[in-house]
Structure formats: C-alpha cells, structure tokens
Amino acid sequence: MMKVHIDEVTEGCRIAEDIMGLTTHPIVKKGTELEAIHIEALKAFHIQYVEVFSTLSDGSSVEAEPVREEEVEVRKEPESTPFKKQYMELIIYYNGVFNSWQSGGKIDIVALKSRLMPLLRQVAKDKSIIYQLHRWSEAKHYIAHHSVSTALISYLLAEKAGYDQGSCTQLAVAGMLTDTGMAKMPMSILKKSGALTQDEAREIRKHPLYSYQYVMDSPLLRNEMKAAILQHHERLDGSGYPKGSRGDEISKSSQVLALADVFHAMTSERLYRAKKSPFRSLEVIWEDEMGKFDIALLRALQEIIGGLATGTPVILSDGRTAEVIFTQPQHLLRPVVKSGEDMIDLTKERKLYIEQVIS
Structure with missing residues (x-):
C-alpha cells in the first residue's frame, strides 16, 4: 500500500482502505478500481490523500510518488459544500x-x-x-x-x-x-x-x-x-x-x-x-x-428556471459574462442583461441566450 496525493491518483488505481464521507457509508470502498467519477467525488469531499495498492488494476505499477506521514499537510478544512x-x-x-x-x-x-x-x-x-x-x-x-x-x-x-x-x-x-x-x-x-x-x-x-x-x-x-x-x-x-x-x-x-x-x-x-x-x-x-x-x-x-433576480451574474452563449438588469414576466427566460457597457435585450437578440448562472 502507499499514500498518495489526490492530484496524483489516476483511473485504474485501487483503493486500499475505505474512504469515509458525511455518512456512515464509505464514499469509496476498499478494493474499488477508481474511475473519473470516484476521483471527482473525492475532490468534492476535499480528500487530500488516499491509500492505494502499489499496482493498478492491469498489474502495472502506480506511477505516483508516495507521501510520507511527516509530509502530510495539516490544512484547515475548506468551506463545506x-x-x-x-x-x-x-x-x-x-x-x-x-x-x-x-x-x-x-x-x-x-x-x-x-x-x-x-x-x-x-x-x-x-x-x-x-x-x-x-x-x-x-x-x-x-x-x-x-x-x-x-x-x-x-x-x-x-x-x-x-x-x-x-x-x-x-x-x-x-x-x-x-x-x-x-x-x-x-x-x-x-x-x-x-x-x-x-x-x-x-x-x-x-x-x-x-x-x-x-x-x-x-x-x-x-x-x-x-x-x-x-x-x-x-x-x-x-x-x-x-x-x-x-x-x-x-x-x-x-x-x-x-x-x-x-x-x-x-x-x-x-x-x-x-x-x-x-x-x-x-x-x-x-x-x-x-x-x-x-x-x-x-x-x-x-x-x-427563469425570473432571475436583478444583479444575478450569468454567462451568455457567446462566452461573455453579464448581469441581469430586468426580466419581463412574459419573457422569463430572456431578461435584459448588461455586459460591460452593453445593454442586451435577449428577447430581441434571439441568437443569444443564458448559458450558465454563476453561483
């Protein structure tokens, strides 16, 4: 077994110890062959280091530098999500x-x-x-x-x-x-x-x-x-x-x-x-x-989905960031937004739309 930093973990690594989460159930169980979804979940839980077996599922060696216990960083837990x-x-x-x-x-x-x-x-x-x-x-x-x-x-x-x-x-x-x-x-x-x-x-x-x-x-x-x-x-x-x-x-x-x-x-x-x-x-x-x-x-x-509050930051379909200025009740999905100095009425600019709401 070896302890490695989460950023060095790759698909095919096999977990050597249960990794616990917010509940009594492990996030990832011992013996699991990691896929991208597991690695994303571990990062979402702010897991910094994991114990893995020294060989991948295909028998090849893990190409990660093992971390010694004295090197493990003690960090304040990031803000919970x-x-x-x-x-x-x-x-x-x-x-x-x-x-x-x-x-x-x-x-x-x-x-x-x-x-x-x-x-x-x-x-x-x-x-x-x-x-x-x-x-x-x-x-x-x-x-x-x-x-x-x-x-x-x-x-x-x-x-x-x-x-x-x-x-x-x-x-x-x-x-x-x-x-x-x-x-x-x-x-x-x-x-x-x-x-x-x-x-x-x-x-x-x-x-x-x-x-x-x-x-x-x-x-x-x-x-x-x-x-x-x-x-x-x-x-x-x-x-x-x-x-x-x-x-x-x-x-x-x-x-x-x-x-x-x-x-x-x-x-x-x-x-x-x-x-x-x-x-x-x-x-x-x-x-x-x-x-x-x-x-x-x-x-x-x-x-x-629509009816975003004034000031809500968004990303438009052309990649520009903007903020909501005004929403007409009959056009909840297409508010008036401001990007830089430009005022954009999405009810008129039909080729544009809101791609993403920025949390």
Whole structure:
C-alpha cells in the first residue's frame, strides 16, 4: 500500500482502505478500481490523500510518488459544500446498486430514499442548485446522474405546481426510479455512442415497463406513483410510449415526471451529443414539443428556471459574462442583461441566450 496525493491518483488505481464521507457509508470502498467519477467525488469531499495498492488494476505499477506521514499537510478544512458531497455520494451508490440490478438484485427503495432526503431538504431551501445539475452530469454515468437529477427536478416542479409535501417527496422518489428498467437493457445498447437501430429503439422503449415491474409490489410507493413511472415517456399528443396513451389517459403525476425527465436529459451530456443550457433546453421544449406536455407544468418549470433576480451574474452563449438588469414576466427566460457597457435585450437578440448562472 502507499499514500498518495489526490492530484496524483489516476483511473485504474485501487483503493486500499475505505474512504469515509458525511455518512456512515464509505464514499469509496476498499478494493474499488477508481474511475473519473470516484476521483471527482473525492475532490468534492476535499480528500487530500488516499491509500492505494502499489499496482493498478492491469498489474502495472502506480506511477505516483508516495507521501510520507511527516509530509502530510495539516490544512484547515475548506468551506463545506454539503449538497455536492452528498449528491456525488448518491451517484456512486446508485451506480453500485444499478450494477446489482443488472445481476438480478432487488431494489431497496428505503436505502435510496434515505440518501435522497438530505438532498431534497437542501434543494427546497436553495432552488438555485437546479442550475448546477447539468454541469455535474457526465455521459459515462448518465443513468445515475439522470435518475438523481430527475428526482430533484420532479420535487421542485411538484412543489411549484401545488402538490402537498408528501406527494412532492413521493414524486421525487418515483423520479429516481423511472430508469431502473434500464438495468435490463443489453450493455451494447447502454454504451452505444451512435444512433440506435430500430430493434434497439424498440428494446429501449420497454424500460418503463421494466421499471414498473421493479416497484409494482412495493408498499413504499403509492399506486399513482407506480403508474407515473410506467407512463413517464407517454405524451399528451399520443406520440409517447410504451402504450401511446394520450390526453386524460395520462395522469398529472406522470406529466411531472415526464417533463422533469426530458428537461434534464436535454441539458445533460450524452454519449451521442453535448449538453444544452437549461434556458435554451426549456425554449426548445416550448418551441418543438408543444402539445406533448402540460402547459401549466411548462409554465411552472419556466418560473423555476427563469425570473432571475436583478444583479444575478450569468454567462451568455457567446462566452461573455453579464448581469441581469430586468426580466419581463412574459419573457422569463430572456431578461435584459448588461455586459460591460452593453445593454442586451435577449428577447430581441434571439441568437443569444443564458448559458450558465454563476453561483
């Protein structure tokens, strides 16, 4: 074993001792072969040094200079960022249990919910977290990021739509479970970076049914939420799947999950395309997907994403930094901003949009 600085750790290193986080569960367990997501999580937790085995997973030697105990720096712990720490911890946990589902394991909804609840409490207090979710998502671990983020967005959307607290939490848990059925998909499909064939697309369209089968006997979810999981890819105009349901055949809860699902998917990096700005993604949904989603829910999501306060710093799609000066109620996604000496009305400069809100 050897102690190395986190900046010298590379993918393929194997952890020699459990690395603990904010909970009683390890961030990374002993024996784990590190991937980029693990290294990012360790840095998010401000882990400076880790114990690794002296050989990589392929048998080659670790090319890092071991650190002697007397050289270990004693530093004041940086300012805590509990949300991202717990978010990354849940991503790693979800990846682990997803692998077990692929091998036939059962879903432990209690364990998933217990890890989700601290995130729900924080996002309820600080809704600006929603602007960060797409930045953390990565194509390699898309299903985990998408599942957790869909849960958080579903919670905020349900809250904005007037659901009671219990229903908001139920919808968040349901949102995290919508893609459990992906565990039954062939790895050749999950890892494919190009367009799916017709047969592969038909196979993917079965995942809502598989997700429903995972949860249908659970007493922890209301029947309404189980049905919402089954219907989360249905569309009001009948263009969705698996049944091609339309209009009143689709429950309101299903529509909450559907909008949260497609919004996060559009903002996230995928194996076959780059991520989009939350502002631009929501505009595309309004422009290209009209008739597929509930208008009231679209307006609710627009109010969550748009309506930035005066003085909010942003980055525009052309790379310039700016600050919000004024937002018209009918154009929440396109405020008037100031960049340097330039006043820019985004309702008129249609080629520009807000790329990122600076926290």
